[in-house]
Amino acid sequence: PPVPLGDLRLPLVAPAAGRRTGGGDVLVACSVGIDPTFVPMAAELHAARARLHPGEQLVLVLPEGDVNPLAELAVAGLRFPAAIRTVPDDWQTSTGP
DSSP: OOOOOOOOSOOOOOEEEOOOTTOEEEEEOOOOOTTTHHHHHHHHHHHHHHHTSOOOOOEEEEEGGOHHHHHHHHHHTTOOOOEEEOOOTTTOOOOOO
């Protein structure tokens, strides 16, 4: 995570960095629930990596039921393109395709 772990019961963005299949860096930030700090924290992490990874895309991942107008509005207000993607609400118990 982008900050030291404290109380594990508090929400905290879970980031992962990688490369897209077709090329290009991507930063994926995951969270669950309604967390008003999720998008700003992911954006700060993306900004901190910008010098070393110019053009890196930010993808925010939430369970389907956790996508909310606040998160969508926050993503729309970012100074760089970012996308919200979803996973099924049963992601914890899903065994995949």
